[in-house]
Amino acid sequence: MKKIYLIGIGTGNPEHLTIQAINTFKKVNVFFILEKESEKNEDLVKLRKEILQRYLPDGRYRVMAIKIPERKKGGRELEVYKERVASWRKQKAEIISNLIKQEIADGETGAILIWGDPSLYDGHIEILNYILKEGWADFEFEVIPGITSMQVLTARHKIPLNFIGESIRITTGRRLKEIHPDDVKNSVVLLDNYLTYRNFADSDLHIYWGSYLGTEEEILISGRLNEVLDEIIKTRNEAKKNNGWIMETYILRAGE
Numbered sequence: 001m002k003k004i005y006l007i008g009i010g011t012g013n014p015e016h017l018t019i020q021a022i023n024t025f026k027k028v029n030v031f032f033i034l035e036k037e038s039e040k041n042e043d044l045v046k047l048r049k050e051i052l053q054r055y056l057p058d059g060r061y062r063v064m065a066i067k068i069p070e071r072k073k074g075g076r077e078l079e080v081y082k083e084r085v086a087s088w089r090k091q092k093a094e095i096i097s098n099l100i101k102q103e104i105a106d107g108e109t110g111a112i113l114i115w116g117d118p119s120l121y122d123g124h125i126e127i128l129n130y131i132l133k134e135g136w137a138d139f140e141f142e143v144i145p146g147i148t149s150m151q152v153l154t155a156r157h158k159i160p161l162n163f164i165g166e167s168i169r170i171t172t173g174r175r176l177k178e179i180h181p182d183d184v185k186n187s188v189v190l191l192d193n194y195l196t197y198r199n200f201a202d203s204d205l206h207i208y209w210g211s212y213l214g215t216e217e218e219i220l221i222s223g224r225l226n227e228v229l230d231e232i233i234k235t236r237n238e239a240k241k242n243n244g245w246i247m248e249t250y251i252l253r254a255g256e
């Protein structure tokens with residue numbers, strides 16, 4: 001039987017890898033690095049190769065960096081967006097099932113290195129289940145957890161994720177747009193390409209913002225949103241211009 005590991009590798013700091021992740025690396029014959037073609041993803045491929053070199057110095061493994069097609073952009077309505085993501089994931093499923101069939105021999109092990117943790121806004125668990133359900137390839141798989149961007153964010157800002165006995169919301173920029181400022185309370189936001197925090201400039205909310213978390217480029221800003229908003233936008237735009245890309249995660253919080 002072939003085996004696939006989905007390994008969470010954190011957000012860029014090689015010291016954030018778990019011992020379980022490093023021990024799993026040692027069992028792998030071939031690593032697949034799947035990224036869309038872009039400046040950002042070139043950097044992320046490089047970072048993952050560096051992580052492998054650091055923990056597997058003997059180099060007795062294969063690495064395949066595979067370019068995957070871009071997802072169709074647009075889709076303001078949630079239903080259209082979900083359809084586009086589903087069809088993009090299906091394309092990815094075809095690519096991954098071909099890799100499993102062609103690049104892994106029976107009894108061998110493959111791994112896909114996942115940014116952060118495989119369960120948080122990442123499609124690979126669903127993709128592997130889809131391939132198995134459709135019978136496109138025969139294998140078993142295991143998920144190795146990783147440190148998420150939101151955990152690095154809270155650690156770096158030295159804040160807890162939740163208040164005593166309270167719930168938290170984990171959401172995306174797209175969904176945050178639909179939330180009234182009074183209902184934000186304590187929300188972690190990922191996947192925001194729209195600077196959605198600008199919509200809350202008139203509120204009393206506090207923001208804990210972080211970009212390039214876990215990497216050498218890391219930037220942290222926090223404070224009352226209406227006081228730090230301009231600084232965040234300016235810093236963000238400059239960093240994006242210098243690096244060619246940006247990834248940001250933030251928490252909006254009431255009552256601070």
Ligand SMILES: C[S@@+](CC[C@H](N)C(=O)[O-])C[C@H]1O[C@@H](n2cnc3c(N)ncnc32)[C@H](O)[C@@H]1O
Nearest residue numbers: 011116117120148149190191212213247248249
């Ligand atoms: C496709 S999701 C993947 C999340 C990932 N699985 C995790 O556990 O953090 C990508 C989003 O994660 C967040 N993210 C990932 N890495 C980050 C980093 N180094 N700094 C800031 N945000 C990051 C950003 O919000 C980005 O848009």
